[in-house]
Amino acid sequence: MQTAQARNAREGITGVVLYDDSRFFQWLEGPEDGVERVMGSIRNDRRHTDLEVLSHHASPARRFDGWDMKLAARGIDPALWQGDVLEPPREIINDLRQRPAAAPNLLAKLIPLSGATGDSPLVKSLAGKSLGSATASILKDVLLTTVIPLLLHRRGWSAADAQHVLENPRAPELAELLVASDQAASLDLIRELRGEYVEARHLFAPLFEPGARSLGDLWGDDFCSEFEVTLGLCRMQTAIRLLGADTPRAVLSGVEPRVLIAPVPGEQHQLVAALDSEWLWSEGWSPQAEFPADDRALADLLSASWVDVLDLSLSAAFHREDRLPRLTRTIAQARRASLNPALVVVVGGRAFVEGGAVGPDVGADIASRTSLDVDRLMAQGMRTAGDARSRPAGSRRR
Numbered sequence: 001m002q003t004a005q006a007r008n009a010r011e012g013i014t015g016v017v018l019y020d021d022s023r024f025f026q027w028l029e030g031p032e033d034g035v036e037r038v039m040g041s042i043r044n045d046r047r048h049t050d051l052e053v054l055s056h057h058a059s060p061a062r063r064f065d066g067w068d069m070k071l072a073a074r075g076i077d078p079a080l081w082q083g084d085v086l087e088p089p090r091e092i093i094n095d096l097r098q099r100p101a102a103a104p105n106l107l108a109k110l111i112p113l114s115g116a117t118g119d120s121p122l123v124k125s126l127a128g129k130s131l132g133s134a135t136a137s138i139l140k141d142v143l144l145t146t147v148i149p150l151l152l153h154r155r156g157w158s159a160a161d162a163q164h165v166l167e168n169p170r171a172p173e174l175a176e177l178l179v180a181s182d183q184a185a186s187l188d189l190i191r192e193l194r195g196e197y198v199e200a201r202h203l204f205a206p207l208f209e210p211g212a213r214s215l216g217d218l219w220g221d222d223f224c225s226e227f228e229v230t231l232g233l234c235r236m237q238t239a240i241r242l243l244g245a246d247t248p249r250a251v252l253s254g255v256e257p258r259v260l261i262a263p264v265p266g267e268q269h270q271l272v273a274a275l276d277s278e279w280l281w282s283e284g285w286s287p288q289a290e291f292p293a294d295d296r297a298l299a300d301l302l303s304a305s306w307v308d309v310l311d312l313s314l315s316a317a318f319h320r321e322d323r324l325p326r327l328t329r330t331i332a333q334a335r336r337a338s339l340n341p342a343l344v345v346v347v348g349g350r351a352f353v354e355g356g357a358v359g360p361d362v363g364a365d366i367a368s369r370t371s372l373d374v375d376r377l378m379a380q381g382m383r384t385a386g387d388a389r390s391r392p393a394g395s396r397r398r
């Protein structure tokens with residue numbers, strides 16, 4: 001190990017090697033040519049049999065930054081080593097035995113959260129807490145106390161431009177950086193790309209939305225955990241705040257529609273709700289963001305005050321097709337509870353971008369594929385609902 005560590009240091013290689021009962025799992029990362037040279041040595045080493053490469057890919061950032069090829073093994077006396085030794089948790093060893101192909105993801109779990117994510121207070125407060133209500137309340141705080149008030153933009157692209165948004169080719173790279181150990185690298189990329197767009201919010205559709213889907217793909221490929229996806233989305237929301245805003249928001253003439261924005265109860269990912277809130281705010285609307293714990297809490301909100309449009313969203317990262325039947329029930333209950341008999345329901349999330357689901361599948365009026373279009377769709381939905389209201393009662397939608 002010590003000879004290997006010295007050579008790896010010369011090659012600029014970091015990583016971890018885990019020993020379990022005559023099998024080794026190793027993660028090597030660094031400059032491509034250095035990794036190739038070390039892999040060549042390992043291949044030629046006749047002490048190994050059945051060498052298998054489980055994953056080999058380019059990555060914009062290190063996951064084991066500062067890790068000088070640590071050894072992870074059970075029952076090793078750390079006193080015999082010079083510090084670079086870890087006792088791997090039993091669950092990781094068990095998982096590796098059952099799913100050796102998932103080793104890249106499982107080895108990444110050896111990175112302690114505190115060391116891997118810097119000193120961000122947001123991340124610190126997430127560390128060690130279960131997902132769900134804790135994350136929801138932290139994200140709610142960030143959204144309501146900092147994200148929305150800071151994002152004061154003037155009107156930008158017209159709705160027609162929304163049809164022509166191209167995904168930024170570096171969105172997948174952003175996703176990898178968001179789950180990498182160095183959070184600063186993802187912010188650097190966002191800052192770099194910020195210059196390509198007229199306003200910070202014009203990054204939403206080409207970068208953040210496809211970046212969120214790429215995060216879901218990293219999870220699907222077993223490259224990162226569900227927690228890391230959530231953390232990545234959370235970092236994205238933090239980045240939106242850090243981008244700042246320098247322009248006043250648009251002023252809408254006439255009566256402002258009342259829009260209630262919420263993740264579907266039970267959905268822990270809130271990026272779509274955050275992007276839609278910020279977009280509408282910058283367009284001069286006054287959306288109300290809520291995080292109802294269950295369908296009843298949502299129904300209570302709708303029966304307590306008038307709402308023109310309800311915007312419900314599923315994860316921007318995960319497909320969530322399995323949640324559509326439940327969403328249908330949520331929407332039916334919301335309509336029953338609403339003071340507004342012509343409530344317009346807009347749904348969003350990855351299921352409606354790629355999954356082929358459309359709004360009426362779940363009892364919604366419209367499915368939004370991007371926050372860039374959400375104000376136009378809502379205005380259109382309200383016009384249609386208004387038309388329906390002026391028709392004879394028998395021909396109304398509800």
Ligand SMILES: Cc1cc2nc3c(=O)[nH]c(=O)nc-3n(C[C@H](O)[C@H](O)[C@H](O)COP(=O)(O)O)c2cc1C
Nearest residue numbers: 003004005007008017024026038041042045047069
């Ligand atoms: C499980 C295991 C992991 C190893 N990892 C490394 C490594 O990360 N870096 C390295 O230089 N050698 C590593 N080695 C040693 C190499 O297999 C090889 O013996 C050494 O690099 C000398 O190669 P050379 O004769 O081509 O110089 C490892 C050996 C084992 C058994």
